[in-house]
Amino acid sequence: MTDSGLLVANLSVAYAGSVTALRGVSLRVPRGSIVTVLGANGAGKTTLVRAVTGLLFVHDGKIREGTITFNGKPIHTASATAVVKHGICQVPEGRMLFPRLTAEENLLCGAATRRRSPEIDLDLERVYQLFPVLGERRRQPAGLLSGGEQQMLAVGRALMARPRLLICDELSLGLAPMVVAELFRLLRQLNETEEMSILVIEQNARVALENSHYGYVLETGQMVVEGDSGTLRADPHVQELYLGGAGEAKAAYQALVRQYRNAIA
Amino acid sequence: MPLDKFLQLLLSGISLGAIYALVALGFVLVFKATSVLNFAHGSFLMLAAYLTSTLLGSLGLPFAVGLLVVALSLAVLGVVLHYTVMQWMVGKAFFSVVLVTVGMEIVIRAVILVFWGPLERGRVQGLPQGTFSVGGAVIPYVNLIILAAAGILVLAFLVFFNRSRMGLHMRAVADNLEAATAMGIDRNVVYAGAWAIGLLLAGVGGVLYAHFSPSVNLGLGVIGLRAFPAAILGGIDSVPGAIVGGMIVALVENIGAGYLGAQWRDVIAFGIMFLVLLWRPSGLFGTKELIRV
Numbered sequence: 098m099t100d101s102g103l104l105v106a107n108l109s110v111a112y113a114g115s116v117t118a119l120r121g122v123s124l125r126v127p128r129g130s131i132v133t134v135l136g137a138n139g140a141g142k143t144t145l146v147r148a149v150t151g152l153l154f155v156h157d158g159k160i161r162e163g164t165i166t167f168n169g170k171p172i173h174t175a176s177a178t179a180v181v182k183h184g185i186c187q188v189p190e191g192r193m194l195f196p197r198l199t200a201e202e203n204l205l206c207g208a209a210t211r212r213r214s215p216e217i218d219l220d221l222e223r224v225y226q227l228f229p230v231l232g233e234r235r236r237q238p239a240g241l242l243s244g245g246e247q248q249m250l251a252v253g254r255a256l257m258a259r260p261r262l263l264i265c266d267e268l269s270l271g272l273a274p275m276v277v278a279e280l281f282r283l284l285r286q287l288n289e290t291e292e293m294s295i296l297v298i299e300q301n302a303r304v305a306l307e308n309s310h311y312g313y314v315l316e317t318g319q320m321v322v323e324g325d326s327g328t329l330r331a332d333p334h335v336q337e338l339y340l341g342g343a344g345e346a347k348a349a350y351q352a353l354v355r356q357y358r359n360a361i362a
Numbered sequence: 363m364p365l366d367k368f369l370q371l372l373l374s375g376i377s378l379g380a381i382y383a384l385v386a387l388g389f390v391l392v393f394k395a396t397s398v399l400n401f402a403h404g405s406f407l408m409l410a411a412y413l414t415s416t417l418l419g420s421l422g423l424p425f426a427v428g429l430l431v432v433a434l435s436l437a438v439l440g441v442v443l444h445y446t447v448m449q450w451m452v453g454k455a456f457f458s459v460v461l462v463t464v465g466m467e468i469v470i471r472a473v474i475l476v477f478w479g480p481l482e483r484g485r486v487q488g489l490p491q492g493t494f495s496v497g498g499a500v501i502p503y504v505n506l507i508i509l510a511a512a513g514i515l516v517l518a519f520l521v522f523f524n525r526s527r528m529g530l531h532m533r534a535v536a537d538n539l540e541a542a543t544a545m546g547i548d549r550n551v552v553y554a555g556a557w558a559i560g561l562l563l564a565g566v567g568g569v570l571y572a573h574f575s576p577s578v579n580l581g582l583g584v585i586g587l588r589a590f591p592a593a594i595l596g597g598i599d600s601v602p603g604a605i606v607g608g609m610i611v612a613l614v615e616n617i618g619a620g621y622l623g624a625q626w627r628d629v630i631a632f633g634i635m636f637l638v639l640l641w642r643p644s645g646l647f648g649t650k651e652l653i654r655v
Binding site: 150152155176177178180181182186187189193194195196197198202205206207209210213254258 | 537538543
């Protein structure tokens with residue numbers, strides 16, 4: 098099972114002061130697929146990202162239980178550096194750029210774990226082809242770019258790591274619909290042409306389900322529903338809570354949740 | 363001639379300023395990259411000055427060799443200090459970390475007492491001792507060499523900090539630690555590197571100061587304290603600020619003390635820091651957040 102993709106099994110995470118943020122979460126991102134995790138604020142989405150990428154320690158969080166493997170190798174005890182070297186890189190929530198570094202320097206930081214080589218320069222050019230505006234503003238401090246440009250820079254920076262799994266945490270947050278559509282079009286293109294696996298963490302369920310193969314719904318630290326993205330889009334509860342559809346589907350949804358819980362128990 | 367005296371003080375102030383700039387630069391780098399206010403910075407300079415007096419004074423090593431040995435020893439000491447002491451203080455309360463550096467200062471002072479004893483040692487004379495005169499001011503060659511050596515090192519540092527991969531990672535960590543970690547930059551490597559270079563700069567400052575100061579004694583740690591007004595005046599997180607701040611503090615202090623008397627040195631150094639901060643709270647070059655949301 099060398100290219101089984103990302104497997105999260107029965108993951109529980111707690112922060113210092115014993116706030117349990119994730120409880121028994123399981124998830125699979127098969128190689129070459131786009132998988133989305135939906136959930137409201139505080140559902141634990143970013144905690145999931147931190148657990149996968151070795152960043153829990155920054156926030157005094159710890160994995161209490163469960164395993165995370167990537168292409169068969171356990172990574173739940175790996176350092177953030179090791180995770181990037183394994184081929185997982187993220188576009189963090191809130192972009193988390195280096196505001197005083199230039200756009201180009203931000204991109205070069207994305208290649209921090211790679212060996213110095215001319216390929217890095219080629220990848221830089223490739224990012225400028227994907228986002229010509231970044232090429233024009235390569236010498237400007239990242240903090241002075243517009244919101245959309247900053248998000249493009251965050252995506253470009255992650256691509257500079259040459260990830261086999263790209264994790265996008267709240268990519269759409271605070272961006273104009275046109276920019277969001279453009280970024281997701283790019284993600285699909287990367288997925289199709291380079292077989293890059295992508296994990297999309299989103300509050301914006303509509304755009305996430307339209308652009309993914311498979312989806313999960315996370316609520317207060319637990320997975321409550323999963324399914325093909327098309328199926329989830331048609332699901333009454335998902336429609337009601339995440340797609341803004343018309344109501345009266347509560348009971349049907351609760352049945353679905355019970356059914357799912359029984360199935361994974 | 364009053365103008366001669368001024369010129370004299372100005373020119374020796376420039377050499378002193380070059381040393382202060384080096385010392386302040388090391389102090390600012392450690393603060394910028396690791397968020398540690400290093401109160402032991404001056405004692406590293408003092409340690410380097412004592413090493414210089416032994417290697418160049420007693421053993422008679424050539425200047426360049428002695429400089430290299432002291433600088434590299436201090437750099438290695440920086441790496442060792444990070445992995446044995448400071449690494450465990452990462453993420454601890456700001457003042458706990460500061461107190462650890464105060465403790466380090468005390469330990470280094472004790473080490474110097476044990477190895478070198480309490481008596482002061484003479485000025486190190488590892489450089490040509492002649493003088494020349496410019497417009498009535500008498501300039502020792504030593505001052506010129508100090509200025510050149512410090513200037514070259516500052517330039518080398520700027521190239522390293524702004525152009526090298528390690529320099530980029532240091533700036534990234536200083537800008538956004540979590541993001542740097544997410545990109546796979548190992549903060550311990552960056553911290554150790556910052557300590558190494560910070561101490562290397564203090565070390566070279568110590569070698570040069572041992573040639574500049576009338577004697578090598580246990581009071582030299584105070585030069586590290588001069589790095590505070592220099593760094594704070596320039597903007598505590600600013601690299602150019604440290605260089606300009608070091609130069610300003612040295613010039614004003616040297617000229618002021620020349621006219622008012624040496625006992626005013628510290629008062630003047632901290633006095634101008636106070637005045638600049640009244641006028642610009644984040645120093646001359648200190649940046650406020652550069653973020654557009």
